[in-house]
Structures are given as C-alpha cells and as structure tokens.
Amino acid sequence: MDFLFEIGVEELPARYVDSSEAELKKLMTESLKEERISFGSVKSFSTPRRLALLIEGMAEKQEELHKKSTGPSVEAAYKDGKLTKAGEGFLKGQNADEADIKIIENEKGKYISVEKFYAGKDTAEILPDLLNKALKGLTFDKSMKWSDKQFRFARPIKWILALLDNKVLDFTFEGIKASGKTRGMRNFASQDVVINNITEYESILEKNYVIADHNKRKEKILESIRENCENDGDQVIINDYLLEEVLNLVEYPYAIKGEFNKNYLELPEDIITITMETHQRYFPVKDKDGKLANKFVLIRNAPVYSEAVKKGNEKVIEPRLADAKFFYDEDLKVKLDQNVEKLKNVVFQKDMGTIYEKIQRSEKIADYIISELKLDDKKEDIKRTVYLAKADLVSNVIGEKEFTKLQGFMGEVYARHEGEKESVAKGIFEHYLPRYFGDILPKTIEGAVAGIADKIDTITGCFAVGLIPTSSKDPYALRRAAQGIVSVCLFQNLDIDYDRLIDTTLEIFSENKEIKGKKEEVAAQIKEFFKQRLLYILSEELDKDLITYVINLETKIGTLKDRVKILEELSKTDKFEILVNLLKRVRNILRENKAQGNPVQEDLFEKAEETKLFDYIKRLEKTVNEERFYEIVNILLENAHIINDFFDNVMVIAEKNEIKNNRLELLQKLQKLVDRTIFI
Template structure:
C-alpha cells in the first residue's frame, strides 16, 4: 500500500491557528488529488506546535488516463466536395497525434464537426506530487501570516524544514531554498535535531522516541487522563474548559501534567479572580470539588517529560503566586469604595467616537431598560432593580481589576455590587447583561438581566448601523452578529414577547433625541434585514424547513418568540396530503392581491355573482375565528380554519372575472382578495412554501 507523508516544519505556530490549518491542508490535498486524477483511500492530518503533517494512504501508482474528445474544424471545411481530407483536417489530425481514419464526426451546435479522441497517459504519482506539493503548502492561508528572508510567499511562521516521503523514497522539490528531504526534528530540548526517516511507517514511532507525539488527539487524551488523575488524588475534578484543553493540546509536543498548590490566603478572593489569571494568563486548569467550589490546587501541562518535575512545579507555583498577589492587591484597592462611585469615571472612557462615552451608553441603556420593562409590564420592583443594574452595569470598567484582567468585566461588577450592599438581583443582572458572550454560552437567568442584556446589545447594534459601521464580509469589529444572536437567544429562551420592530425604534429614537443624524427609515430597514438573516439561519439550524422560515419571516411579524412558535407549527402543518391544492388556491389569492393598488372598503352591493357572495360570507366567519386563534397563539388551528376557504376561493376564480372594465367592480373584487391575503399574512405567507 503506497503512502505519502508531508511534514511542514515551522517555528511555533499559535494554537488558535492550528485546527483551521489542518482543515485547509486536508481539503486542499483532497482537491489536488482529485484534480490530478490520483486515487487514494484516506487523508489524515496531524499537528504539533512545530509541524503540520499530511498522511495519504493507499495512493495509486499513477494518474488515471484521461480520454478526451478534441473538436477540430467543421466537416464542410475538413473535407472537399469529393469527400477527400483537406489540409485543414490533416493538420488537425497531425496536431492531435491521430490518423485521419480515426477522426470522428459529431454534431455540435447544429453543424457537423470533426473530433479526435485523444488519450493522455497518466504520469507517475511521485512526479505529480513533486510538481504540486510546493503549491499546496503555499496555498494554506492564516488570519495573520509573515514573510521571512527572501521568500516569495507568506506563512504563519517561518518554515525551517520539509519532510516529503513516498513509502521509503524521499520526494524532493525546489522550495525556495528550504531543505526538502527525509530529515525531521524531535522535541526542541529533549529530542534530536536530525532524525532520518527511512519509511513512512516508522515516522510516528521515531518521533515518539524523540519526545514528540504527533497525533493531537492522542496528546489531548493524555492531557485529560493525566489531569483527571492528579485532580482525583485530591478529591476533585478539573474545571471543564474545552477551549483551554484544545489550546494546551496545541502548545505542547510531549505533555506531562503536574499539580501545584494555591496558597490559602488567595482562596479568600472571589473564585473568578483566582481562576481567570490561572486560565487566561498561565494556561492552568483549576481543580474543583463536586459542587464546583475551588480547591487549593491547579494543574499545569509541561512540554516535556517528568524529569525534575518538582522543580518545575515550584516554578509554576511562584509564577501563579505573583499573579494572584497582583489580583489580591487590585481587589483590595477596588473594594475601598462602593461600586457606584466608579460610575463617574465612565465619562472618561470612549465607547465609540461618534456614539460617545461609556457614560452616555449607560444612560441610553437605562432608558432602554425602562422602556422594555414598561412594554413587558414587569413589576415595579423588577423595573427598579433593572434600572439600578443598568446604572451600575459598566462601572467595573474603571476598576483596577478589570483594567488588568479585561476578561473579568461583568464578573467583578457582580462581586463589587455584592460588597457594596446591592441586592442579589441587581448584582446578578450586572453580570448577566454581558451574556451570552459566545456561542453556547449561558443565558441570563433573571428578568432584569435579560432586559439589561437586550438593552445593551440593541443599543450597540442600532448605534453602529446608524453611523454606517455594520458588518461586512468577515469584518465585524463590534461583534454585532454575536450580539444579534444573543438577543434572539434570550427572547427565545425566556419566551419574551416583544416586537423587534419596537426594540429598534426605542433605540434609534434615543439616538435621534441625543442629536445623532442618520436616515431613520433606511437604518431601521437595514437592522431588520440583519436580524432576519440571523433568525433564518438559527431556525434552519433547529430543523425548520427553509421555506417555512421564509413564510413566517414574510408575515411582517417581529415577535421572535412568536415567530418560532409559528415556524415550528407550520413545519408540522405542511405535511398535509392536500397541501398542493391548498397552496394552489392561496397562491392565486396572493398573486392577485398584489394588483390591489387602490384598496377600498368592500361594498356588499357590488357583490353580484353568487360565488363572490359565498366567498365574502364565508370569509367574514373565517376571519373572526382566525383572529381568536391568533390571540390564543393557536396557529395550526388558525391555518386549518383559513384553508376552509379553499373551496369558495376555487369556485370564485373558476366563475368570477376579477379584472373587468368596470373599475368599481374590479376594485371591490380585488379588495376582497386583498383582505383574504392580508388575513393569511397574519399567520404566514403560504406563497413561500415549496410543494415537495
């Protein structure tokens, strides 16, 4: 079984770039092999901080032969009147390496042409690899890359060596002076810097002997098992943090977990004050008990073996002591005054040049929170707690702790609010107004926290759109997509029924009152479309058909919690056997309703035909029932009620001419159709449903 191994040896690659690099390497290699017509079984990718590795198994010896038809001149040019080959045909045949007798005649665009069937013999796979691997390496892109020396291409870090091996044969190629051979390097300090690999099969074991575990999944498993063992020895568990575990996996080549101790004096600090420096700055894993309470231990992962592990442990403890001593100092300084005393300092922090300071943003959030609370008719106590939390929500940005550890914003607001004597709801809402901070993050658990979070996020979105800095492509410096999804998730999670339309109006009105100039209608429309795109993707990800999502989004309803209920029910309702007949009837209504430019009140005296009288009478009854169903949020029942109009609608269209010359009669009939269409749109837009 033929195997090909490529190792790109580099300076240490940042951990955050590795997963995407491996995906690119795999996908681009697959595309290359398919394009070059080389069959293979498996492609695997591996990485350590100093190498990206590609392994391709069961490679064919050669490219597949390529048969192709090459079109030549038209038949009338290729042969003379007597049917003899012309110079044009003979020249074409010679150029393609075929005999005139082998020429094929086929029709092309209504005329006969001559074709030569040419067979391109496949090249040796090793030759193809030699030609294509350099470009494969250069094609990998990174969020940040660099050039070094006089190289013509960019890479995430300088490439120091390339190992290229087909079974047991090195496949060398010119790579701008970088050595390409069967030589690799082991661990930077523990392994050899000159390891000869004589066959692909010995690669992984030889590197293991030199303290490099190439398979990142194996390294991660070793880290998890080692850390759990050390934690369990002290009656605890490691604090779950998948992101940190992935980072640890990608910053070591030979992991050895070690356990250190946290001084008891530091355990008096709030839990996050201890764990944040541990995780964010030192990449240590905290140890907690079954109730998630912090134990006086941490786990670090060494890039090497267990030699002198006690000395290394002491060193890590000293480093953490210094970090926590700083944190203790900042905390003790911050709590010398109440949290509200820091609010004044927000006047000196710019939120965004055109949108003002964080102090100004705080005042907008207070007004928005109050407006949302009044709309939702929350109790007076909840409203007062929300306004108080809004006032204090950004105060911790001025504290020494958050200035040093920005990851603690909101968390320290909550802790300092407690030490300042604020009640539990206010303290928790200050923390929750930042939630969710990322995909799959926790959501606010309190009404005050939810309203405050929505206020903060809609203020940022509305302000950024008003000054024209909405997301474009991959650029989203203010995280507006994340914040929009946060609002949607909160509304759905807590089943909050408030119109997105109103939220946008509340926020834009405040900006207008504060003197910001912008095209109100245009900005509002852009924000609504921005949210619709987020909602659409989220609903589809939750298993709702795309056309169902479009149907409810086109109903001009901006209550997101309500939209999800409608979409879920419609997703089931469209499984009806008679769906095609239902859609046909209501699509006729929808299409004709668009012509009702001059909608008028329906005049019953102008209802002449029996079928239009029947339709009008049935519709009046149906409309009342639909309104009741909508008020009770019984959307399936509303749809079932609405489709009882199908028969009268079909009878109407089969027997009544709508677009007559009599303007009054025509407008009256169009108005009836428009009324039916508008009523259906209160539920959803059935014209968006695709009959599958």
C-alpha cells in the same frame, strides 16, 4: 501510492496549529481533485513544531481528460468569414487555435466547439507544484520573514519530509530540500529521525516523544492528569477551551500538580481560576469536598516529571495571585457609583461616544422596554442594573487588563459587597449573557432587560455610524449581539417587537449623535440584519421555509416563534399541502391579472360558490381582526374545499370585464388576509 508530507517549524502559536492543519489538508485535497489525481483516505497531523499529511491510495497518474467546450453561435463567432472578438475570446479561453474549431448543431442552432485531449501526467511530476501552492496558500493573521528569505510564514521553516511510496520526493521549498527525516521532541529525542516506512510515521514519532495526532495527544493529557494529579481524591477542573489550547502547546504531555499559599483562597474563585487559566495555562483543582483548592495542574512538554519545573511554576503563580489580591482589595475601597462617573472619560467608539453616554442611552431604551412589557414593578431595579452594568470596567481588576474576562462578574461581586439588591447584583453579570454560542442565559429580568438595551444600542449605533459587519469582519460582534437578544427574549418569554425597538433605539441615538445616512435607510438595514439573525436562531429548531413565510409579517419575537410552531405542526397534515397549493393558485392568477382594489360587489355574483367564498372571507376577516392566529389557520385548513369549489365551478377570467374584475377583487381580498397571517 501513499504519500507522507511534513513541514517542520519553530514552535507555532497554539491558535495556529489546528487551523493550519485543517487548511493544509483542504488545500491539498482540493488541488488533487482539480488536477484529476484520485486518492483514498487523507489523514492530517499537527503539533506546535509540525504540520503533516498522510494521503493513502493516490493514483500514479492524472486521469486522462477529454474536454468538449461549446462557444458562441456561428453567427456570433464569424463575420465575413473571419472570427469576431467573441470567437477569438472563446479560443483564447480554451488555449486553442482556429484549426481546432468544430461546428456542432443542436435544437438551438449551429455553434463553434473545441475538443481537447489531455493525457495524464505522473503524480510525482505534479506533486511539487501542488505542495508549493498549498504552503503558499496557508494564511495567518501575523506572519514573519527570517534569514535571507522573502517568503512569509507564521514561524521559520526548519525541515521538510516528503515520501512518495517510501521514496523521497524531489521537492524544494525556500531553499529547504525535502528528505526522509523528521525530528523528535526537542531536548528529549533525536533531531535526526529517519522514516523508512510511511505506515510507521506515527509510531516512530511516538518513540521519539511526539504524539502527532490531535485527539491522541488530548487523551494523553487527560490520562496524565488522572494518573498523576487525581490519585489522591483531588479533581482537576478541565475547561475545554483551555484543554484545546494546551494540547497545541505540547508534543508529549506530562501533568504536574503544584501548590500556592492558602491565603489566596480568600479571593473570589473566578479571580483565582482566571489567573491560572488565562495567564499561566494551569488547570484549577478542587478538593474531595468540591471546594477550590490551593493547587494547580500544569502540562509539561516532556515525557517525565520534574521537581524543578514544579517549583518554578509555584514561584510564578504567587506574584500573579498577589497582584490579583492587591487589585481586588483596592477596588473594595471605591463605590461603583464613583466608577460610573469615571466612565465619562472612557470612549466606547469615537462616533458613538463614551461608555457613560452608552449607559444613558441604554437607560432610555430600558424605559421603553419596561413600558412595552409592563414591567413597572421592576422598573427601579432594572434601571439600577443598567446604571451599574459597566461600572467594573474601570475597576483595578478589569482596568489593568489582567482579568478582562471577569467583566460583569466583578461588578456582581462589588455590588453584592456594597449591599445592592441580589437581583441587581446578579443582573450586572447577566447583562453580558450569552457571551458565546451555547452560553447560559440571564435568569433575572434585570439582567435580561439591561442586556437587551445594551446590545440593541451597540447594534443600532454601529449601523448608524457606518460600522456595518461584513461576511469576514464583525469587530463589534453585532451578529452575536442580535442572536443574544433573540435568545434572551425566547428564554424569558419577552414578546418584544424588534421592529419598534429598533426604531425607538435609533431615535434615542439620533438625539445627540449624528447618523451617517438617511434614518429610514439605516433603520431598514438594521431590521434586515436583525431579521436574518432571528431566522438563523429559529431555524435551529423550526422549519426554515415556514419561518420565512411568517417573518415578513410578524415582528414580535415570541409571537413569531409561536406562529411558526403552530404552522409546523399543521404542515404535517395533508390538508396543509392542499391549502398551500390552492393559495399558490390564487397568487398566480393575481400575478397575471391585477385587481384594482375596488370593493367586492355581491350583486355581480353569478355562482353560489362566489357567495360561499365571500362569506368565508368575511368570517376569516373577523377572526384576523381579533388576532386569533390558531383559529385563522384552522379556518383556512378546514374550509380549503370552499376555495377549491370556487376554482372548479367559477371561471375567474370571465368574458364580461365587470364580472372578471369582481372575481379578481374577491381573490385579492382572500390573498391580503392570508398575507396578514401565514404569507404562503
């Protein structure tokens, strides 16, 4: 059997379309599996006005089920011939009676058991309940009630289509009865479209100017842009995030190119493109020479061109750009230093203080980083970057909430206009990087250090005042901040000790802010959080198990990566596996037989293998103290036979206690050295 389901609504916000399509598909497929209804392929569709599923190859009935459940032992289930609470609880959980109990016996003893047979029901009988459950399972961050309905949904539900093998399924939801009808594009097609054959669903909709498939609609947008807007040499700038939003604003797209006054091209390009993309959902345009043109592309939700729509949108963009120019011109009259003073009145977070206080902390953190990394020749420029990094937040362009995406960028523009050093101006923008996964990373040391200082202050401050991220909520984007620090350090080869950085930052924060909880416990929480983010970043290219070995011992970000890379290369050899097994054997012996931490006594050695192992340990110890990691691992690999010979010829658990204890101390010494290096 094939099943087609569509729920029609008033226009959904673009951000809900893809997620609701995916969620509906997930909820239905999971429910079908739970109800033992087999099916073949599942295809989902969505537009602003509909969510739909096409499930092919669905079974006519549930699979039959023979279910055998084993409960508590007979001794636990009965007392004096009567069921105990444990026995009654088992029966209740199985929806069974005492008469259904069978006694089974296995190697562990006798247990009570229940066997039940469930006949398969018709799929048509079960589907309405599954649909009802799926629709009520859809989640939205904002929902509404309408008319006399009590049910909440993102937008009012207008129609339901439900066909099972081309017959209407008996299903009603919130007073709306399912039919075999759908609706075409509003104003351009019929609002009473009959679907007689499930396989024709997509083609019938397309005839009525609705492209239900997400990917086909995207291709249609790109095709329309090429044909209607790039046939004169112009090139449309298509950002993926805007394309994804626009395709969920339309059901049948048509690209139209408009123009605006050339005088606005005097503005920084990003202000123009942000105005178009963020506020109007327009695509910017470059001319044949690659320069930003005084043109834009809008995507109309219609199958045809409209001169009136073009003119109307041209009228709308002009005042937007006029506002941007006014804000920009006003900002050029104010020095960034003056803006920094204004930040004394802007609260970052009530327990963490103002943004100005955050800058002051970041300056101290930057001092620490400069000292640790020996960047004294760059100190003045780094400190200037940190000081000005947030100045544009109170500029007119950013402060009016019109162009918040330009924070950092506008700071760079204004700093360059005021004659700040190029590296300082660039660093102001770069200190926000990376802003999202896959974003570019700072190329200047000024931007890198300013960004690390800002991000670690945010992370530490949030943990200190109890704003700890959960699995579902991270309002201050602390995960992204921690990953950003790691990415910047690796990109810039900044071998920062994150453990010491966190301790220093927490100390700076506590100078004039209250920490909620014991400082040591808060520090431990931050370090564990940071360690998990570090593990996440490194495991994208390196072996996760090897990272786990090293991450508990090394806290310098660059050194940690280098050591894991060395181990990963060496781990591909047979020698490495042999060494790992030998060292695991050492660990297992010491787990069962504790050493006391006493010095190894050479005069108690009875075998040559003990002396060889002790000499090997002393050589290894010298290399460890000199921190020559590659040599340490090579010594371990090349001399694994010494450990192996020791186990082959020496009885560690000797009859004489003093001999046994001395051998355990020898192995303990070896293990401690290994723990300081590769922790296997």
